[in-house]
Amino acid sequence: MHTSIATVCLSGTLEEKLQAAASAGFDGVEIFTQDLVVSPTSPDQIRRRAQDAGLSLDLYQPFRNGVELEAHAFQDSLRRLNRTGELMNQLGTDTLLVCSNVASSAVADDALVAEQLHQLGEVAQEHGIRLAYEALAWGTHVNTHDHAHQLVMDADHPAVGTCLDSFHILSRGSDPADIAEMDPQKLFFVQLADAPLMHLDVLSWSRHHRVFPGEGDFDLVNLMSHLVRSGYSGPVSLEIFNDSFRQADVHRTAVDGLRSLRWLEDQTRRTLAGEMHDGAVRDRVELQALPEASAPSDWDFVELRTTSLGHTTRLLHRLGFRLGGHHRSKDVQVWLQGPVRVVVSEAGHSTRREPHVDPRARSEHQAVAEVSGLGFHVEDPAAAFARAVELGSTPVPREQLPGEVTLHGVYAPDGTEIFFGTGCADGLPEWLSEFGVEEDPLGAGDLITGIDHVNVAQKWQHYDEDVLFYTSALGLTSTPAQEVPGPSGLVRSQVMCSPDQTIQLPLNLAPTAAEQGSFVGVAYPEHIALASTDVREVARRAHRRGLKFLGIPENYYQDLITRFDLDAQTVDELRELNLLYDRDDHGDFLHFYTRTLGDVFMEVVERRGYTGFGAEDAPVRLAAQYRLQQSHQG
Incomplete structure (x- = not known):
């Protein structure tokens, strides 16, 4: 399983975050826009630094309020995407996270959204990049993963796919079972976050209380099992917004993050053991097992x-x-x-x-x-x-x-x-x-x-x-x-x-x-x-x-x-x-x-x-x- 972590999870500078992720053993990272903007290191130098550390740059994010727009606003979205595509070419990453619109002015027209995603896909294709469309749980009109995926399918463009985020799915109480039936070729990226169950508005919950898999109350093993059944073979990445993590030592947080993914990978493998043995699972993700060990007696x-x-x-x-x-x-x-x-x-x-x-x-x-x-x-x-x-x-x-x-x-x-x-x-x-x-x-x-x-x-x-x-x-x-x-x-x-x-x-x-x-x-x-x-x-x-x-x-x-x-x-x-x-x-x-x-x-x-x-x-x-x-x- 290709493991990745968003730089937003970690404290320190972008350079320190890359070093910590590599040292912990991650395969790749997501670059958060703010981390790049505040860095004195050029995108080309970041690309070389990541390569030298053995890290792939799996995602650049986020591209906000780029769809569900009135015509004049959408023209500016196309302009922004052109500039972002040029930047990503320098950075050496080929996937951009596109979030559903959270503005009160967002247009509630699925046919229009699908058409705009298609047009964005045309621009992305010119730059050799892909767009991973994600439903934010607090999106104005698009706020569930199945809705976002249907819009992706309606857009019908090879450069447009879906990003699945466990927090946005499970915080709304959505059933992830339908993920198993999704076309894996249209699943471009997967982000994972756990969280304690809280009676809190979903935006505040997301921005301050996400934790690594195994540290909260979400059933991520179930979600991952459905993902494996779909045949998805791309990166599995951590995207954690947490006040404590952003203040803690960057290296130990990175180690903790990879520990959570390895544990989740092992638990998912055990859950699917019978299906994998019978060939019922489209096993395109190689799930590694941890050494067998019993609980203390x-x-x-x-x-x-x-x-x-x-x-x-x-x-x-x-x-x-x-x-x-x-x-x-x-x-x-x-x-x-x-x-x-x-x-x-x-x-x-x-x-x-x-x-x-x-x-x-x-x-x-x-x-x-x-x-x-x-x-x-x-x-x-x-x-x-x-x-x-x-x-x-x-x-x-x-x-x-x-x-x-x-x-x-x-x-x-x-x-x-x-x-x-x-x-x-x-x-x-x-x-x-x-x-x-x-x-x-x-x-x-x-x-x-x-x-x-x-x-x-x-x-x-x-x-x-x-x-x-x-x-x-x-x-x-x-x-x-x-x-x-x-x-x-x-x-x-x-x-x-x-x-x-x-x-x-x-x-x-x-x-x-x-x-x-x-x-x-x-x-x-x-x-x-x-x-x-x-x-x-x-x-x-x-x-x-x-x-x-x-x-x-x-x-x-x-x-x-x-x-x-x-x-x-x-x-x-x-x-x-x-x-x-x-x-x-x-x-x-x-x-x-x-x-x-x-x-x-x-x-x-x-x-x-x-x-x-x-x-x-x-x-x-x-x-x-x-x-x-x-x-x-x-």
């Missing part, structure tokens, strides 16, 4: 990286963990409880974020610690690693001495190290032997029974990117996003889950103001939620060992009585142990929070059929963390 480990080893290991000890051992060749420890393995590595500085405070004056609350790595059990680690790398992920460099276990790892877009391993029959992964752990580490006093979930904080620039990464590389699926109020704004939370719900990974987007410093250190700290069947006893043991719980206000407990009609004795016990309580249709939920340790804290949860994540309690936690942070700053 369990947690292998969580890694904490810390600049204060003492504070971090004391927190683990107070929660009931015990030191399993030190790695034989690296400055790393492993702490164990039940089936949970927490790897602790010491670093001189924070690797995923800048330290928030002066290291010379850190209290336990301020000690920098972060969730630096997540290990997952998968059926085939090598295949999972290969799939992630083919999707543009960067491998994690790891020193390995002879005899040590090979750990396959890649970086998630937010910098978290993701490792793929396999479980063993006796429950012990091979790498534990490098810490001197040779037998089942389960202890009689273990009250932690597993990892319930790991909550990972995201910056606004990378939120959609991480959703796509965990979807495409790990095979997780996303739940609908929720918003939680906090002292510095709303926090958006979206949970990524494995098919059996064993892996649950909430991704949380912190408020922009928090990243600017209004909630320094705990804008939305990450946390590891540990599962237990007796959270009360975990809390009592932790209290005896000196754990500092996150303080919960009295008003919260008074509200519990109102919300759930709990008896006084139960509420007194919750208050004494700093426990929080929630209930849903499936059961009860008890949990407590530790204080933050740099950018991370621990939560211990007891589920009694409950399926949520304590969203009602999250604002209480955020406010308590905020007050604690403010007291330390004061």
Whole structure:
């Protein structure tokens, strides 16, 4: 499949955009008019630069309000097209995007529009270029893909074809099934964009909220399947208007874009596997498959990286963990409880974020610690690693001495190290032997029974990117996003889950103001939620060992009585142990929070059929963390 990306998707200059697209591995680009107009580089030089980078220039766009015009206005359209054709000859691109008219003066006469498209086609043919006519979803009279395609067919000119844009099709709720029956020779170009479902006027929705395939709610696999059935063999290009993308790093956005196309290509191939095998699909687009990889079946480990080893290991000890051992060749420890393995590595500085405070004056609350790595059990680690790398992920460099276990790892877009391993029959992964752990580490006093979930904080620039990464590389699926109020704004939370719900990974987007410093250190700290069947006893043991719980206000407990009609004795016990309580249709939920340790804290949860994540309690936690942070700053 020939992959392309519109320069409007990317930040930076036109020259930087070409370099980023080539570096990411795209086959070609669409040149957006404004990017060329503001560039000091001539069209001929742009052509040579693209050729040197191995990029084809697949489309020049847009040619606006060129049809559906009164006679005098149409003459000017012909003039503009002549000039544009000359420019495209210098640029070395042969396809021009022609948009349907959005002006109130647009003429609603299909016969006239078809005739004007034919006349434009005559001019285009003189310059050796083609016109790809696109129905904008907010077009005055032509705003659906089937209407635009019928006009193209009526124009009956070899230089006039259709451009299909997934956003314009799916934002209007149109059924793309008819694409399968379209003449592929009259389909000149295809543009793809995903988007979250929103109640918003379609123009604003399009201009600000498009995302890459797999990052929104549109069924692009279905649309692509119909496109392949038609026999289309041209470029498949990304056209994304998104405020965040235009401000993010150009290279990582390009990598994310190609990842989305490779994932979509693989998903489409799988959907059409039976039809392709039976020869029912006119397979003119060669759909490449990604390496087969199953979703994670369990947690292998969580890694904490810390600049204060003492504070971090004391927190683990107070929660009931015990030191399993030190790695034989690296400055790393492993702490164990039940089936949970927490790897602790010491670093001189924070690797995923800048330290928030002066290291010379850190209290336990301020000690920098972060969730630096997540290990997952998968059926085939090598295949999972290969799939992630083919999707543009960067491998994690790891020193390995002879005899040590090979750990396959890649970086998630937010910098978290993701490792793929396999479980063993006796429950012990091979790498534990490098810490001197040779037998089942389960202890009689273990009250932690597993990892319930790991909550990972995201910056606004990378939120959609991480959703796509965990979807495409790990095979997780996303739940609908929720918003939680906090002292510095709303926090958006979206949970990524494995098919059996064993892996649950909430991704949380912190408020922009928090990243600017209004909630320094705990804008939305990450946390590891540990599962237990007796959270009360975990809390009592932790209290005896000196754990500092996150303080919960009295008003919260008074509200519990109102919300759930709990008896006084139960509420007194919750208050004494700093426990929080929630209930849903499936059961009860008890949990407590530790204080933050740099950018991370621990939560211990007891589920009694409950399926949520304590969203009602999250604002209480955020406010308590905020007050604690403010007291330390004061």
